[in-house]
Amino acid sequence: MTDVGAPMAKSSAVVQIGGLGSTQRRDAWWVEIVPVAILLGGFGIYATFRAFEGKFYAWGPYLSPFYSPLIDPMHHWWRFSPALLILAGPLGFRATCYYYRKAYYRAFFLDPPACAVSEGGREAYRGETRFPFILQNLHRWFLYVAFIFLAFLWWDAIRAFFFPEGFGIGVGSLVLLANIVLLTLYTLSCHSLRHLAGGKLDCFSCTSFGPTRYTAWRSLNGLNARHMLFAWMSLISVGLADLYVRMVSAGLLKDIRLL
Numbered sequence: 001m002t003d004v005g006a007p008m009a010k011s012s013a014v015v016q017i018g019g020l021g022s023t024q025r026r027d028a029w030w031v032e033i034v035p036v037a038i039l040l041g042g043f044g045i046y047a048t049f050r051a052f053e054g055k056f057y058a059w060g061p062y063l064s065p066f067y068s069p070l071i072d073p074m075h076h077w078w079r080f081s082p083a084l085l086i087l088a089g090p091l092g093f094r095a096t097c098y099y100y101r102k103a104y105y106r107a108f109f110l111d112p113p114a115c116a117v118s119e120g121g122r123e124a125y126r127g128e129t130r131f132p133f134i135l136q137n138l139h140r141w142f143l144y145v146a147f148i149f150l151a152f153l154w155w156d157a158i159r160a161f162f163f164p165e166g167f168g169i170g171v172g173s174l175v176l177l178a179n180i181v182l183l184t185l186y187t188l189s190c191h192s193l194r195h196l197a198g199g200k201l202d203c204f205s206c207t208s209f210g211p212t213r214y215t216a217w218r219s220l221n222g223l224n225a226r227h228m229l230f231a232w233m234s235l236i237s238v239g240l241a242d243l244y245v246r247m248v249s250a251g252l253l254k255d256i257r258l259l
């Protein structure tokens with residue numbers, strides 16, 4: 001898999017030649033989309049189940065990332081799972097991510113299934129210039145929302161080291177810490193953030209904040225090159241962190257104290 005960002009929007013009509021999957025490629029191009037479909041599909045099913053479950057999301061100092069920040073856990077004014085109150089933030093950020101767009105357009109919409117593989121004949125191709133896909137442009141705004149969630153998740157990770165009897169380290173503390181580190185790397189490697197730092201500029205040294213922006217842009221470039229890696233690692237870590245808290249909370253697993 002290679003991270004080449006989102007499919008480009010085209011406004012002109014394009015006529016596809018050949019049916020779905022027709023190509024002159026001779027390699028096993030479909031191998032690339034199978035793990036994406038399994039991983040993204042599996043995560044989607046698990047996350048949906050957990051978001052609606054509404055229990056087993058906290059134990060001791062641990063809080064599942066699917067439920068953070070925790071709003072109205074006592075159900076004073078919201079009858080349903082607290083996770084549903086905050087779902088739109090992380091879901092919107094992931095769903096509009098340039099890398100994930102490429103991944104799920106290929107794996108689930110087969111549009112196209114891979115580079116140089118036909119998605120089938122059609123009259124016109126409008127890319128992301130019309131509803132609903134034009135909403136993908138909201139990604140830059142979801143980035144700001146993601147930073148708010150990161151702040152809460154860092155707070156949760158720090159709190160996971162403070163047990164009723166004082167400072168300590170449990171396996172869950174390390175799981176939540178690893179998760180927020182990976183989520184931070186995923187967010188800092190975002191294409192929109194890189195653009196925010198260094199985009200819309202022809203000359204770094206010609207503006208007052210140019211040198212600062214240049215330094216930020218150079219630093220973010222290194223992370224941005226690994227965005228796909230961080231996207232997958234953080235997706236898996238969120239799922240595993242929630243699973244760990246769920247199992248400990250449900251009494252299916254005993255948290256091991258290391259300190």
Ligand code: FES
Nearest residue numbers: 097098099190191
């Ligand atoms: Fe993937 Fe922004 S491009 S999080």
